[in-house]
Amino acid sequence: MKEFPIEDALCGKENGVWVKYSTQKYIQIVNNISYGLLQLGIKKGDCVATITANRPEWNFLDMAIMQIGAIHVAIYPTISESDYDYILHHANVKLIFVSGWELLRKITNIISNIPELNDRVYTFRNLLGYRHLNELIEVGRSNPSPQYLQEIKDSITPDDVVSLVYTSGTTGNPKGVMLTHENFLTNIRGVLPIIPTEKNNRILSYLPLCHVYERMLNYAFQSLGLPIYYTESIAKIQQDMADLRPDIFTTVPRLLEKVYDKILAQGNKLTGIKKKIFFWANDVALNYEFNANKAYQRRLKIARKLVLNKWHEALGGNFKVIVSGGAAIQPRISRIFWAMGVPILEGYGTTESAPVIAVSDFFKGGLEFGAAGHVLPGTRVRIADDGEILTKGKHVMKGYYNAPDLTAEAIDEDGWLHTGDLGKLTPGGRLKITGRKKEMFKTAFGKYVVPTIIENKFAEDPLIDNILVVGENKKFAAALIVPNFTDLRSWCHHHEIEYTTNEEMIHHPDVVKKFKKIVDQYNKFFGDTEKVKSFSLVGYEWSIQTGELTPTLKLKRNVLIKKYEEQIEKLFA
Structure with a gap:
């Protein structure tokens, strides 16, 4: 980050107004939090939890926890109270940060039964009876220990666990996926050459940072010195797109489907010749191909001029790429966005693989509708006899926390991670996801x-x-x-x-x-x-x-x- 000093390294909204943190301020806050955590007795290997929606404070804590060798347990703000109870006990959490009162209410009774967390709960709001994050920052500012911090940083190895990521647990208790520095770095190095970026490209972020896909890309964008803006909610995304005119956006297919549904709803309100032109352009877009003939290219040019460019403009009009992951994207959705001039890159992975295994790319032969793309460099993939996708490499998790039996079920004796997903390799060598084995x-x-x-x-x-x-x-x-x-x-x-x-x-x-x-x-x-x-x-x-x-x-x-x-x-x- 020192190589990319910018004024809007991390940006979040407070009361509808963008609050921006410069690179310098970011580093300063992170170091002070690290000093504060050390003052509280947090040691290398201790688990520190956060429960919050996306905001700059998440990054401050993430980096501060990381550089003292502690383990960040990033918990979704939308899970059940029973899952909170299980995770906080299972991870033996030493300290917890919660964004506000709404989330505190969900865990108050749980915390009261964990003596270690008494008076060890911090919030981002001024709430009676709870400490504010700023208090910890002030403790760190008053007690700097840069030399000790550097010694800890020097002692951290690539194989050290940096985060516990608890899976959704739809079939029993959540599982704590142990991800190491090596896991994340392997993925970051793999995706950086694929995503087209330029200096000062703006990133709009809304997927939970607890989700490894968003988190890994967040690290990748930070490593390039790109400004990251956090939208307040799903409901505000389209407005933020129009206001910010972002260059890059990471999302899941479901949101793109909803965007397209809104576009069609607007078309259905039209009448006469305008409606005919709208749906003619829509039909042209649905037939988009990467190597289309000249007749199609002429139709596409007209469709863009009359209709499709307006769709792109409604999304800010500035997108260089949208990266889609988390589930397979419908080919028709990809075609629509490519036709309106918004390239879609589709990725596939799992939490246990930190996360990306395969992703489409702009290189020759790297794009195919309905397929996730080529396997990342350094990542091995094979398809088992029953169709399950197996993967092997430095991206594979260390295991499930305190669950050697579950780890043995997921990673076989030869080091292959059994993803639980079904797929096949296309003739062009791209990975195509066909379903979920358990589903x-x-x-x-x-x-x-x-x-x-x-x-x-x-x-x-x-x-x-x-x-x-x-x-x-x-x-x-x-x-x-x-x-x-x-x-x-x-x-x-x-x-x-x-x-x-x-x-x-x-x-x-x-x-x-x-x-x-x-x-x-x-x-x-x-x-x-x-x-x-x-x-x-x-x-x-x-x-x-x-x-x-x-x-x-x-x-x-x-x-x-x-x-x-x-x-x-x-x-x-």
């Missing part, structure tokens, strides 16, 4: 079904917001469907369908008939075993807050199956 189910007839493939296809319809495909030990596949209520309300208005609540709307015969038509339309893409032969509509949106989605907007499959147990059984009655 695959067997029907009553012994046929295997990969639900994510079906779900991703059905989710292409603008009226479908989310879908869960089920059918374990049943005679056929069935689905719970969450409508896109914004578009469905417009559809109901257009068809003069009256209702007072979502529940009333989704049970209206014409609405059910419409979704039956949609299901029949998408069933044509699948064989008999994969066809959705029964479905039920759900009356509210699934979200992180209501517990159905992970922090990266993926389905919590086991949670949903348990929550809708009765409704699912009726699908097979």
